[in-house]
Amino acid sequence: MGLPDTGNSGLELVLGLSLSGAEETNSPSKADNVLRSTMPCPNFTATSNSEPSLTLGLSGERYQAQVPRKVDVNKACEDPLELSRQTSPHSAVSSFSNGRVKRERDLSSEEVEAERVSSRVSDEDEDGTNARKKLRLTKEQSALLEESFKQHSTLNPKQKQALARQLKLRPRQVEVWFQNRRARTKLKQTEVDCEFLKKCCETLTDENRRLQKELQELKALKLAQPMYMPMPAATLTMCPSCERLIGGSDAASKKSPFSSMAPKNHFFSPFTNPSAAC
């Protein structure tokens, strides 16, 4: 963090933030009220682990703009059969040629046939065109999926099969639902992290401002009273909440006057440590 040069006063400001135990809200959202607006936090590195790191940079490291490598298969190929030949070998529901390879491994022959039929029904309308139909899950289906997701956010093939049978869905649909559910959870967590870091940033900015002010006051004091007994600057601390100056024997008696001079390798946490001085 680049702080303004404080001159040759010998005083130094070091700010840090300790984010210990940031809550990981791993629970799936009930309301699923996911904010769509993506907050631009270019200087944050928000992670979803228990100790999110805060990186405040000045410039440069922006999120790399993703260049969408767009291949519009619908436009690239009008022919459904040709289209099915072009689809990904891993994910295509409606392509029987390639996409079935891995899934059929888990399915009995009857199940494969059943799924094949249901896929045909769902993927093609009366005209035989390959219109994508959007599945609407019933409340019961959603509830069961959510319940299952709470227990484990990923499914093994057997669990997928069982769940699909129970829900009267295709295993692929269950699989997709879990993929999307994980994505939503992660997105929400990222937003929570971003909000948290934003608050941290605001608090640090305030703290910085206060300390700069304190520094100016101390400098003015030093000029006004050249004969005063210099007190180790590090023993002077301003409480961020009550804005009182604490120092001298009080602070010095607690610890070495130089102990706080060393750059602290942690950040000030506005939530766990509202005031380090109090």
Add this chain to the structure above:
DNA sequence: TAATGGTGAGAACTTACATCA
């Protein structure tokens, strides 16, 4: 009241990458 356009949610899809046999 029906038609229409905008928008959000989420299901489905594509691609890239990691892992494993």
Add this chain to the structure above:
DNA sequence: TATGATGTAAGTTCTCACCAT
């Protein structure tokens, strides 16, 4: 080590429901 199969994350596309006009 190379290779193919597989699973997952990330990003995108597309459908549908809802709402305002």
